[in-house]
Amino acid sequence: MSTLTEVEAVIVAGGRASRMGGVDKPALEVGDRTMLGTALAAVEGCARVTVVGPHRDDLDPHIHQVQESPAGTGPVAALAAADPTADLVVTLAADLPFITPGTVVALLEALNSDAHAEAAFAVDTDGRLQFLLAAWRTPALAARLAALGGDVANRPMKVLLPERHVTVPVPETTDCDTPADLHAARRAHPGRIAADPAEARRLLRDALLPVPSRVVPVAEARGATLAAALVAAEALPPVPTSAMDGFAVAGDGPWVLRTEIRYAGDGSALTLRDGEAARIATGAHLPEGATAVVRDEFVHVDGDRVTRLPDAPVRDDARRRGEDWEPGKVLAQAGTPVAPAVASAAASGEVTRLEVRGPLRVHIVVTGDEIRRSGPLRPGQTRDSLGPVLPDLVRWCGAEVSGEGHLRDTADGFDALLSGTRDADAVVIVGATGGGAADQLRGALARAGAHTVVERVRCKPGGSQVAAVLPDGRAVLGLPGNPVAAVATLLVMLPAIVDGRTGRIPPAPLLGPLANAEEVAGDITRLLPARQGTDGRWLCDNAVRTSHLAGLIGRTAVAVVPPRAVDGDLVELIPLPR
Numbered sequence: 001m002s003t004l005t006e007v008e009a010v011i012v013a014g015g016r017a018s019r020m021g022g023v024d025k026p027a028l029e030v031g032d033r034t035m036l037g038t039a040l041a042a043v044e045g046c047a048r049v050t051v052v053g054p055h056r057d058d059l060d061p062h063i064h065q066v067q068e069s070p071a072g073t074g075p076v077a078a079l080a081a082a083d084p085t086a087d088l089v090v091t092l093a094a095d096l097p098f099i100t101p102g103t104v105v106a107l108l109e110a111l112n113s114d115a116h117a118e119a120a121f122a123v124d125t126d127g128r129l130q131f132l133l134a135a136w137r138t139p140a141l142a143a144r145l146a147a148l149g150g151d152v153a154n155r156p157m158k159v160l161l162p163e164r165h166v167t168v169p170v171p172e173t174t175d176c177d178t179p180a181d182l183h184a185a186r187r188a189h190p191g192r193i194a195a196d197p198a199e200a201r202r203l204l205r206d207a208l209l210p211v212p213s214r215v216v217p218v219a220e221a222r223g224a225t226l227a228a229a230l231v232a233a234e235a236l237p238p239v240p241t242s243a244m245d246g247f248a249v250a251g252d253g254p255w256v257l258r259t260e261i262r263y264a265g266d267g268s269a270l271t272l273r274d275g276e277a278a279r280i281a282t283g284a285h286l287p288e289g290a291t292a293v294v295r296d297e298f299v300h301v302d303g304d305r306v307t308r309l310p311d312a313p314v315r316d317d318a319r320r321r322g323e324d325w326e327p328g329k330v331l332a333q334a335g336t337p338v339a340p341a342v343a344s345a346a347a348s349g350e351v352t353r354l355e356v357r358g359p360l361r362v363h364i365v366v367t368g369d370e371i372r373r374s375g376p377l378r379p380g381q382t383r384d385s386l387g388p389v390l391p392d393l394v395r396w397c398g399a400e401v402s403g404e405g406h407l408r409d410t411a412d413g414f415d416a417l418l419s420g421t422r423d424a425d426a427v428v429i430v431g432a433t434g435g436g437a438a439d440q441l442r443g444a445l446a447r448a449g450a451h452t453v454v455e456r457v458r459c460k461p462g463g464s465q466v467a468a469v470l471p472d473g474r475a476v477l478g479l480p481g482n483p484v485a486a487v488a489t490l491l492v493m494l495p496a497i498v499d500g501r502t503g504r505i506p507p508a509p510l511l512g513p514l515a516n517a518e519e520v521a522g523d524i525t526r527l528l529p530a531r532q533g534t535d536g537r538w539l540c541d542n543a544v545r546t547s548h549l550a551g552l553i554g555r556t557a558v559a560v561v562p563p564r565a566v567d568g569d570l571v572e573l574i575p576l577p578r
Ligand SMILES: Nc1nc2c(c(=O)[nH]1)N[C@H]1C(S)=C(S)[C@@H](COP(=O)(O)OP(=O)(O)OC[C@H]3O[C@@H](n4cnc5c(N)ncnc54)[C@H](O)[C@@H]3O)O[C@H]1N2
Pocket: 366, 367, 368, 370, 371, 382, 383, 384, 385, 386, 387, 430, 431, 432, 433, 434, 435, 437, 438, 461, 462, 464, 479, 480, 481, 482, 483, 485
């Protein structure tokens, strides 16, 4: 067979996947790399590799990048844009998480084994032809494209099918078109031990698919994430307005004072003729004919005569229509949380409804036969010191509580929990990450068809946490039972679930310099209660009892202290609720 050095590869990696909430499908991770990364690995060694789609800054510079025109017009347009020149070309999609270099070799061998064949196509286990997973004689592909006479946009791949072709059974053809496909592909890969909390967050965020968006009145959007940009519907100000208490004037002055006074909220008709002035209040709309506003401090009024003071600066104290923005101005991009400023800017821009995802609805469960919420403790029981405060912590992370419960340590109970909380977007389970209880949680996750994203994290406390995704997209976060570990893990991980499921752009972490790093840093990342000293540096508590939250009293944040940190290092600070 030919060596790969005579072969080009074209990877079709376009557009936003509409069936997956508009995510960038080639960038989704399955296993330990993106699906585009899997495609690139499969064609490594080819003479030239072309990726067709939106430009990706993170690709190796030797990879050729082109975009079909217009963008998003399908695979035929993408192949036309790639324009390969080597004798042979391998084409593949960027949503095939199981293809390998062997898949590519099998296609090329099949093509070479039949001198008359113009192309070799993969067929899946059901015998269906995979048009994009193919090897072509490049002139044959060029001829098929030329025969379309430039009409390549949004054409089905079958228009390229040459009469003389061979097929190759390829078991790795499973593609990822829907969330269910993606979920099934990911389940085939084991969960990971994350190197630190930052990696755990990234893995979880990337494994989650956004919930469907909805259009709601602004007041109902608080706490959600914008799914579409907030675009001003009206100019601000919509009409010329006075910025000061003073006089609306027409012309250069001096002016004759009209008896009418222009108050804010006054919409009556008033027209100034050249040489006239009228008293006006801050926020009032300018009368017709007004050329400027002069504030009280800059004029002298004598009867009905108004003159500008000789040393007063000549300045217009009016706000002009559109001075702040014109209609169509993007006030906040998609992915922005609907915080008070966003809701307020929507009001200023005359926008009454927003397209949003979320707020994230979280179902909270504490587990453990020994845990008791209220009433006197019986022998063997432990007071539930987490259940009463978890709702506050969940809301602090920017989510809503859709339900709460206490679960006994039985397999049935865990199964019922996972199948019965479908109105939630995420399930937070406390105290089932280690020992026997963990088997209940992991067993129930396996029976429910979950994909475990994070199996453990290299950090202390919180190392035993589990994060998984259920087939319907719900996130499951298993928090360690020790209360300090549970709180630290929740504060680190729940915001990542909000990001992943609502499409929120991850907020930049809050950073601060450490005061006593050398005392508290260990071999793995530590999550420690911290407070700010008078010199502005952050002091961490080294010896923290994890069985109660009293150690968090008077502390402002949980510091994420990386291994071998030194004094003065900037570290992430996760604010604690006040
Ligand atoms: N042999 C080992 N045992 C444990 C290890 C270990 O590495 N080897 N790790 C310890 C650490 S660290 C943690 S954290 C816990 C994690 O265990 P689970 O997530 O399964 O949690 P539980 O065993 O159910 O509970 C641990 C601890 O916390 C108390 N707890 C649980 N829920 C509450 C609540 N709502 N309010 C107050 N206290 C709660 C529970 O009674 C236990 O004392 O495993 C350690 N063991």
